[in-house]
Amino acid sequence: MVNVDAGRRPERPAEVDGTAHLFRALGRQIKVLREAAGLHQKELAASVHVGEDLVSAIERGVRTPQPDFLERVDEVLGAGGVLRAAIPDVREALKKARTRHPEWYRGYAELEAEAVELHFYANQGVPGLLQIAEYAHTIFSHWRPLLDEGTVEKRVADRLARQQVFERRPMPPISYVLEEVVLDRPIGGRAVWQAQLRRILEVGRMRNVEIQVMPTSREEHPNMDGAFNLLIPKGQHHQIAYTEAQGYPRLITDPGEVRMIADRYGIMRAKALTPGESTALIAKKLGER
Numbered sequence: 001m002v003n004v005d006a007g008r009r010p011e012r013p014a015e016v017d018g019t020a021h022l023f024r025a026l027g028r029q030i031k032v033l034r035e036a037a038g039l040h041q042k043e044l045a046a047s048v049h050v051g052e053d054l055v056s057a058i059e060r061g062v063r064t065p066q067p068d069f070l071e072r073v074d075e076v077l078g079a080g081g082v083l084r085a086a087i088p089d090v091r092e093a094l095k096k097a098r099t100r101h102p103e104w105y106r107g108y109a110e111l112e113a114e115a116v117e118l119h120f121y122a123n124q125g126v127p128g129l130l131q132i133a134e135y136a137h138t139i140f141s142h143w144r145p146l147l148d149e150g151t152v153e154k155r156v157a158d159r160l161a162r163q164q165v166f167e168r169r170p171m172p173p174i175s176y177v178l179e180e181v182v183l184d185r186p187i188g189g190r191a192v193w194q195a196q197l198r199r200i201l202e203v204g205r206m207r208n209v210e211i212q213v214m215p216t217s218r219e220e221h222p223n224m225d226g227a228f229n230l231l232i233p234k235g236q237h238h239q240i241a242y243t244e245a246q247g248y249p250r251l252i253t254d255p256g257e258v259r260m261i262a263d264r265y266g267i268m269r270a271k272a273l274t275p276g277e278s279t280a281l282i283a284k285k286l287g288e289r
Contacts (some may be wrong), residue, residue: 018155022093025071026032026086031059033077049071053202062133062160066167067091094164106230106240108251111167115231116172119265122227125187126196128159129166130176130203135196138188163250171208177268178278180216183285197286204279212272213281222253222267230262240241 034044034055041059045052048069057063065073067087074083112118120127126135136159140152148153183200186193204211214221227254229242241252241261253260273281 020061021152022089023058023157026065026083026090027059027061028067028112029083030073030077033073033079033083037077039077043077044073044102047076050231051202051205053199054199056067057133060133064161064164065090068169069167082216090240094116094161101103105249108249109162111233111240111251112162112229112231114234115165116234117174117232118165118172119175119230120227121177121223121229121268122182124182124227125185126178126182126200127176127227129163130196130200131159132192132196132199133160134188134192138192165205166206166209171206173208174206175210175212176267177212177214177265179214179271182283183213183282184238194286197282201279201282202285204282210275211278212269212275213278214268214272215281220271223264227263228261230258230265 034041039047041050041055045055048055049072050069054063058065058069067090070083070087070090073079074081077083093265125139128136131139132155136156137152140147140155143152165174178200183197187196200211203209226243226245231242232239232241236256239262240260241258243250243252252261272278
């Protein structure tokens with residue numbers, strides 16, 4: 001196999017297909033039905049076996065309501081099939097979300113969506129799959145060259161749609177090594193920063209996810225290059241890597257080069273805080289310990 005070293009190509013405008021409007025409308029419907037049933041978000045979350053933060057995000061239209069979630073909520077809220085009827089449209093919208101990414105990013109996004117194992121190293125900002133809507137909106141609003149508001153909103157919706165990977169069955173193993181500075185940079189202001197750290201804690205509690213923090217105080221580090229992703233695509237047994245620097249993406253398939261990156265990642269995981277220690281550190285930064 002050979003490296004695929006792709007320069008940035010011209011982007012196509014994202015499709016205006018109503019996906020974001022669909023998710024916002026479903027969120028409002030769920031909120032109305034929940035309130036009519038006399039349930040708080042926490043009570044609904046417990047009834048359908050998800051986190052309260054997920055229910056809140058779906059009602060606000062910033063997280064994608066997955067088909068199995070709609071099935072359970074329809075029954076718990078006595079919606080009589082109203083929410084269940086939207087499932088075909090949701091499935092179609094999720095398919096379209098994969099093709100609305102900028103053209104140069106689509107190949108990787110498709111691999112990520114069906115990968116059987118995923119690993120991420122971040123040294124600048126919170127990785128996309130962990131971002132909340134407000135954090136992502138701040139990132140894209142300050143992009144250079146500046147993006148118009150319509151493009152910003154579509155980019156945010158597309159990024160949030162990628163997060164369906166956390167709700168897939170079977171659950172793929174997912175790990176992160178985050179540099180401590182990523183947690184300290186208050187992108188979007190203090191309120192957004194706090195909400196973003198709580199989201200990281202929420203994801204870190206998932207059984208298939210491990211999040212580790214690399215302390216800034218470490219005196220030795222095996223990777224002074226940039227961030228990278230490692231994944232095993234569906235139907236394959238070998239890892240591939242993805243890097244991006246100054247807008248130039250690179251999908252790496254050469255076994256020797258991928259092995260070198262994977263070795264670095266393994267050393268970083270050994271030097272980073274354990275998942276439990278990382279959780280405690282993040283909670284401490286939030287003032288919750």
